[in-house]
Amino acid sequence: MFRGLFGRYRDRTLVGVALLLSTLLLTLDRSLQADLARGLGASLYAPVQAVARTTQDLLFLRRENRQLRRVVATLNLERQRLLQYRDEVAELRRVAGFAAERFPDLMPCEIVGRSTDHFQKTLQLACGVGDSLDANMPVAAYSGLVGRVRNVTRQRALVETLASPDMAVSVRDQRSAVVGILRWVRGNQFRLDRVDAVEDVLVGDPLVTSGLGGVYPRGIPVGVVTRVEVSLDGLFKQVEVRPHVDFAGLKDVFVVRRVVDWEEKILYPPEQARLLYQLQAHEGAALQEGGD
Numbered sequence: 001m002f003r004g005l006f007g008r009y010r011d012r013t014l015v016g017v018a019l020l021l022s023t024l025l026l027t028l029d030r031s032l033q034a035d036l037a038r039g040l041g042a043s044l045y046a047p048v049q050a051v052a053r054t055t056q057d058l059l060f061l062r063r064e065n066r067q068l069r070r071v072v073a074t075l076n077l078e079r080q081r082l083l084q085y086r087d088e089v090a091e092l093r094r095v096a097g098f099a100a101e102r103f104p105d106l107m108p109c110e111i112v113g114r115s116t117d118h119f120q121k122t123l124q125l126a127c128g129v130g131d132s133l134d135a136n137m138p139v140a141a142y143s144g145l146v147g148r149v150r151n152v153t154r155q156r157a158l159v160e161t162l163a164s165p166d167m168a169v170s171v172r173d174q175r176s177a178v179v180g181i182l183r184w185v186r187g188n189q190f191r192l193d194r195v196d197a198v199e200d201v202l203v204g205d206p207l208v209t210s211g212l213g214g215v216y217p218r219g220i221p222v223g224v225v226t227r228v229e230v231s232l233d234g235l236f237k238q239v240e241v242r243p244h245v246d247f248a249g250l251k252d253v254f255v256v257r258r259v260v261d262w263e264e265k266i267l268y269p270p271e272q273a274r275l276l277y278q279l280q281a282h283e284g285a286a287l288q289e290g291g292d
Helices: 002-008 010-027 030-096 270-281 283-291
Strands: 102-114 122-125 138-140 145-152 157-161 169-173 179-186 189-193 206-209 221-230 237-243 252-261
Touching: 102 138, 122 145, 122 252, 169 221, 179 237
Parallel strands: none
Antiparallel strands: 102 122, 102 252, 122 157, 138 145, 138 252, 145 157, 169 179, 169 206, 179 189, 189 237, 206 221, 221 237
């Protein structure tokens, strides 16, 4: 019955309700009226604002995706060029009777714990014996060397970082091939020991692992020389180094479980090999789109 009456006098009913609400609003305090108006406006415009934000996000993601595709395509071209150099170097090493170059096999691990002090001397990883980890395995990040595995349990691994007083790593000046021992000093400051005064080390020189000592594979980026002075006795150089890795900002790392031959079928499991093939397939389109 009520539904029938409402359908019959719907227009008049709506007008009456609107008048009643208007009267009630007029009787309210001005501050309360303003609050209700703001709330009503926000409710009405919320869908429009949501659509606008979504549109902006989509446009941003589209631009970012185009840029990332171009970067990936360029990196793949650089990789193809490096593979050509690899083959040339392999042939030269074979002719000279040197051992074949080896490449690190990386295991990604998430950092789940840190040392309680601010020196970031140790890290705890969510990987362990079950992931084929063992003590003294090198640990690296995207930017460079982090340290080495000290202890391993079934599901956890404790990493001693370069920012530890007990760490000493043999590194090589990538420009001049001078070898020294990297040690932590304080904060983000390191020094390069055992560098004679006559040896060629300059500010800005990149440092990589030397491969000496049998723990760290050769060629992992370590840091850059920031200051060079001759010691008071004139026998050695005092070399200060800034590491590539920000130890306080690390979220995940890669453990070098072994070194293998530098071949795709060994380095990449099947699913990663398929992904690499897909990236190569999009290479030409991404470069052309970026050029346009």
